[in-house]
Amino acid sequence: MGQRAGYRHRRRSANCRYRPRRSNNRAHPPGWLPPSLRHRVDTTLSTARRLCRYAPVTEIHIERVAFDTHAMSEGRSLTPAEYQNGTLAGTEIREYLLATWGRACAYCGAAGVPLNIDHIRPRSRGGSNRFSNLTLACVRCNQAKGSTPLEKFLAHQPKRLAAILQQIKVPLHDAAVMNTTRWQLTDALKTLGRPVNAWSGSRTKWNRTAMGLTKTHTFDALSVGLLDHENGDAIVRVPRQVCVIKATGRGVYARTTPDRFGFPRLRRPRRKQHYGFTTGDLVRATVPTGKWAGTWTGRISVRATGQHSLTTPVGRFSVSYVNLRLLQRADGYSYARRQEAR
Numbered sequence: 001m002g003q004r005a006g007y008r009h010r011r012r013s014a015n016c017r018y019r020p021r022r023s024n025n026r027a028h029p030p031g032w033l034p035p036s037l038r039h040r041v042d043t044t045l046s047t048a049r050r051l052c053r054y055a056p057v058t059e060i061h062i063e064r065v066a067f068d069t070h071a072m073s074e075g076r077s078l079t080p081a082e083y084q085n086g087t088l089a090g091t092e093i094r095e096y097l098l099a100t101w102g103r104a105c106a107y108c109g110a111a112g113v114p115l116n117i118d119h120i121r122p123r124s125r126g127g128s129n130r131f132s133n134l135t136l137a138c139v140r141c142n143q144a145k146g147s148t149p150l151e152k153f154l155a156h157q158p159k160r161l162a163a164i165l166q167q168i169k170v171p172l173h174d175a176a177v178m179n180t181t182r183w184q185l186t187d188a189l190k191t192l193g194r195p196v197n198a199w200s201g202s203r204t205k206w207n208r209t210a211m212g213l214t215k216t217h218t219f220d221a222l223s224v225g226l227l228d229h230e231n232g233d234a235i236v237r238v239p240r241q242v243c244v245i246k247a248t249g250r251g252v253y254a255r256t257t258p259d260r261f262g263f264p265r266l267r268r269p270r271r272k273q274h275y276g277f278t279t280g281d282l283v284r285a286t287v288p289t290g291k292w293a294g295t296w297t298g299r300i301s302v303r304a305t306g307q308h309s310l311t312t313p314v315g316r317f318s319v320s321y322v323n324l325r326l327l328q329r330a331d332g333y334s335y336a337r338r339q340e341a342r
């Protein structure tokens with residue numbers, strides 16, 4: 001028995017050392033998104049679902065992709081295959097470059113002049129056509145740079161050189177997020193039972209420019225979709241204020257508050273509710289005296305002492321629970337009104 005146990009022990013332990021780590025070869029189920037992206041789809045869907053519940057929504061129009069002139073040239077929404085084989089694939093890159101480099105020459109900062117696409121590492125020196133190797137340059141800088149390496153061309157401007165090198169390292173994060181979620185978002189919105197129309201970002205821009213509106217989030221939202229301004233379609237009313245909804249979550253699982261080294265500094269209370277209020281509740285506070293005397297509306301973060309912290313558009317202050325009146329229970333979102341620029 002002892003010998004058998006010895007053999008068994010060797011068999012179990014002999015090959016345990018220096019074993020390479022197992023690769024992550026488990027497939028995700030179809031339609032899986034990482035949580036950070038899943039949240040975008042889910043949050044948008046839940047807001048749309050509420051709007052459908054409380055308002056007579058008959059059609060849904062969304063801007064599906066930020067940089068897409070291909071669909072605009074076709075005059076309709078495109079299918080995934082058409083996106084891959086687009087003849088205007090390059091124009092998306094151009095729009096994206098304009099946004100990334102702030103519509104100005106990367107080398108001298110000139111804005112409002114014609115801009116060329118410039119290869120940071122020149123083509124003649126083996127530079128690629130990848131997005132990370134492209135920037136915008138005014139005609140003069142473009143010609144002056146020629147096939148000079150970037151480090152040599154900007155040798156006398158170390159600050160600008162560092163800024164450019166930093167900028168080209170920034171990944172195409174928002175474009176990638178958009179590309180990953182756009183089809184899922186459309187599919188999700190279709191479950192609401194209303195016709196869903198997806199439009200390109202270029203059409204939004206086209207509509208907005210034709211209406212003579214400046215670039216704000218609200219004007220962009222109003223300009224999404226088919227707006228036939230040549231035949232009299234127009235945006236006749238713009239809102240004075242908009243509702244800003246922010247996903248705030250429903251609390252954290254952490255039991256302690258860490259200091260900057262990660263060690264526990266405070267122990268959080270087990271209870272979420274204190275004196276009838278929870279963090280995130282929308283309340284109206286009537287402060288009788290003091291610097292903050294008056295009536296205020298906002299979200300609170302609760303404290304165990306009953307001196308809750310109220311966040312208002314003009315500041316944050318402590319207010320006793322006896323001066324608070326509940327307007328709405330926390331539901332994982334914060335709601336605020338924002339005045340629109342005229």
Ligand SMILES: [Zn+2]
Nearest residue numbers: 105108138141
């Ligand atoms: Zn320039």
